[in-house]
Amino acid sequence: MSSAQKMPKKSSNWLFYGVVVPITILFTGVVSSSWWIWASAAPSSFGAKVRITIPDGMPTQAIAQELEAAGVIRSSLALRLWLQWQSLRSSDGASLRSGTYDFATNQSLQDIVAQIQTAKSTEVRFTIPEGWSIAQMADLFEKQGFFAAKDFVAATQRTSPKRRPWLPEDIPSLEGFLFPDTYQILPSEATPDRIIDLMLDRFEQVALPVYKDNQSGKPKVKVSLKDWVTLASIVEKEAVIDSERRIISGVFWNRLKKNMRLESDPTVEYGLNIKQTPENPLTLDQVRTSSPYNTYLNEGLPPGAIASVGLASLKATLDPASTDYLFFVAKYDGSHVFSRNLEDHEKALQAIDKKIQQKTPKQ
Numbered sequence: 001m002s003s004a005q006k007m008p009k010k011s012s013n014w015l016f017y018g019v020v021v022p023i024t025i026l027f028t029g030v031v032s033s034s035w036w037i038w039a040s041a042a043p044s045s046f047g048a049k050v051r052i053t054i055p056d057g058m059p060t061q062a063i064a065q066e067l068e069a070a071g072v073i074r075s076s077l078a079l080r081l082w083l084q085w086q087s088l089r090s091s092d093g094a095s096l097r098s099g100t101y102d103f104a105t106n107q108s109l110q111d112i113v114a115q116i117q118t119a120k121s122t123e124v125r126f127t128i129p130e131g132w133s134i135a136q137m138a139d140l141f142e143k144q145g146f147f148a149a150k151d152f153v154a155a156t157q158r159t160s161p162k163r164r165p166w167l168p169e170d171i172p173s174l175e176g177f178l179f180p181d182t183y184q185i186l187p188s189e190a191t192p193d194r195i196i197d198l199m200l201d202r203f204e205q206v207a208l209p210v211y212k213d214n215q216s217g218k219p220k221v222k223v224s225l226k227d228w229v230t231l232a233s234i235v236e237k238e239a240v241i242d243s244e245r246r247i248i249s250g251v252f253w254n255r256l257k258k259n260m261r262l263e264s265d266p267t268v269e270y271g272l273n274i275k276q277t278p279e280n281p282l283t284l285d286q287v288r289t290s291s292p293y294n295t296y297l298n299e300g301l302p303p304g305a306i307a308s309v310g311l312a313s314l315k316a317t318l319d320p321a322s323t324d325y326l327f328f329v330a331k332y333d334g335s336h337v338f339s340r341n342l343e344d345h346e347k348a349l350q351a352i353d354k355k356i357q358q359k360t361p362k363q
Contacts, residue, residue: 039078040109043071047106051122053184056098063096063116072103073112082113099123100184123184128199130180130310131236133270134173137308146190155192164200166208168226176229176305179203207314214318221253221318226304232317233305234295237266240334245312247338250320251328260326262295270306278332331355 050070054063060083064076073079083096096116100123103112126144128137134156138149156174161167167177178199185198211228223231231252239245255262265282269275271291276282287294293302325338327345331352339345 036078039075040082041074042106042108043074044105047104050103050105051100052103053100054096054098054116058098060096067103067112070103071105072107073109075109078109079113082109086113099125100186123186124190125182125184127182128178128180128308130313131307132180133307134175134178135273137178141190141192141195146195147192152192152195155196164204166204166225167200168224171226172304174200176233176307176309177203178308179206180308180310181206206311207309210311210314210318219318221320223318227301228314228317229309230301230305232309232314233307234262234264234266235317236309236313237307238264238328238330238336239313239316240330241336242312244336245316246319246321247323247325248328248336249313249316250323251325251338253320254324254326256300258326259299261297261299262301264295267293267295267302267306271302 048071050072052066052070052072054066060080061076064073064079067073067079068076096113099116101115102122103115107115124144126140128140134153135149138152141147141152142149156178157172159167159171159174161169167174171177174196178196179202181199181202183195183198183202185195211225215222231249234252235245235249239248252262252264265276268282268287268289268291271293272286272289274286287296290297292298293306295302323338324340327339327342327348328336329339329345329348329352330336332355337348337352339348
């Protein structure tokens with residue numbers, strides 16, 4: 001091919017790389033810039049309020065799609081791109097926090113992200129651990145500034161079945177039926193009755209189906225709802241190690257079948273509103289102090305539960321281990337020594353007392 005024939009091709013290449021490509025890049029940049037301006041702008045100028053709850057562990061993509069679907073942002077892709085840009089600029093990362101938020105549709109994308117990242121949640125959170133009593137819950141609510149502790153305690157003593165048709169009629173309080181969990185609530189709605197309703201709802205959703213399913217079949221133990229929760233609360237307070245939960249349940253069921261008193265320290269503590277420690281165990285006078293909850297003095301179960309009960313203890317109470325143990329004593333590490341007779345139990349008590357004395361510094 002001659003050189004004269006190659007000239008048009010060079011002119012064509014020059015035209016493509018010298019004119020078309022720059023124009024394409026420029027056009028793409030303009031379009032991208034225009035898209036970003038549109039995508040990051042507020043969806044509306046009216047500022048309508050939208051409330052959205054972001055659960056724990058919700059993926060970023062799902063959060064972005066939820067916000068877009070609710071009309072809080074214009075583009076879920078834009079939100080993800082903004083988070084990636086933040087991650088490149090900062091080594092701290094750019095995470096979104098769970099919570100319940102009130103957004104306005106006249107907020108920009110950047111404002112929405114900043115609100116979620118700084119956890120300016122509309123609702124406040126509180127956590128009730130397993131094994132807490134109503135008194136402990138009341139103290140927490142007072143410290144958080146919700147209301148007076150005495151108001152919560154008084155509200156928990158309103159136990160009419162009208163509050164929930166499944167509630168037993170003869171319980172002294174709602175102890176044991178306030179399910180331990182993490183909750184969110186609007187500060188304006190943080191009243192004793194509203195919080196109680198939340199916790200009763202959770203019990204109804206999580207615990208009650210376990211009981212109904214178990215008792216409707218061929219249960220290992222037949223028990224009323226009240227007695228189930230009461231005994232489970234004692235198991236909750238006694239058990240420290242999960243693997244021992246069903247064994248402890250088995251011991252208590254064995255003692256009940258033999259008409260033996262439960263002789264559980266936590267029931268004495270609850271009745272006297274005290275807390276023992278390995279260094280300061282219950283005294284003989286305390287154990288002998290009369291109380292409806294003292295299972296050293298009274299046969300059978302106490303009048304009601306002594307603590308909030310987690311699902312593990314509730315299940316263990318319905319499914320006790322098949323064992324012939326009748327006694328147990330707590331060791332200094334939280335585990336227990338189980339015994340079949342009183343003689344072995346007393347030996348275990350002496351051995352543990354000796355170790356505790358060895359660990360206790362001399363005055």
